[in-house]
Amino acid sequence: MDALYTAEALSTGNGRMGHVRTDDGAVDLDMNPPKSLGGSGVGSNPEQLFASGYAACFHSAVLGAARSEKVTLNDSSVGARVSIGALGDGAYGLAVALEVVLPGTDPTVARRLADIAHANCPYSNATRGNIEVTVTVSDD
Template sequence: MTIQQIAPLYTAVATAENGRDGRVSTDDGKLDVVVNPPKEMGGSGAGTNPEQLFAAGYSACFQGALGVVARREKADISGSTVTAKVSIGKTDGGGFGLAVELTASIPNVDAATAQDLLEKAHQVCPYSNATRGNIKVELSVV
């Protein structure tokens, strides 16, 4: 597999302290959150967790990619939403892995058009490009 090369337009910087049971903050101070393992993984669940942060980033990025595709296709995606469900679980090799479900609601287009827009956005979205071939990503329309 060829490693994708980019010409950076922006670089986000975040620093974690104490891993999954600590704090994550960005260098510009716009994000500063307590992270704790969820109760389902034996933690307190008091703070957010890396999977929620990834789901937030992926859903926002994918919604942006959907907008790019919609403009190209001249499709009306006003009022649309994208929800990302990020699951974490054990892999066969003894480590941990992720799986993602992306669900979109696009009220102003028919189901076939919505699915086509999702498939095309999946080719544009940087998160999709970063995860392709590495984790399972399912796309669906509601």
């Protein structure tokens, strides 16, 4: 792969109860597990950051698919839910649910755009075969 961009971040402190900062300072956050995982819930957590990145990246891929298919989209959005859970052998895993919202778009066309995006999105390519990713499409 020829890298077009490389992001750099540093975690300090106590991992999930520490601090993360990117080299350019654009991300500068205290980290803390959510209450459901025994944390205070104050600050962000890796799952929120992953969900944010996946949602933005997938949305860009949907918009790119629409351009290539010459489909006009209005008020599109992509939501991402990232879940963490025990795999049963002491390890933990992730699952992702993506919701692509394309108001006023024919359902068949919307599904095709989501499928194209899923084939092209770097996050989808990185997770394919590694974690469960479901993609739903709606118009609201």
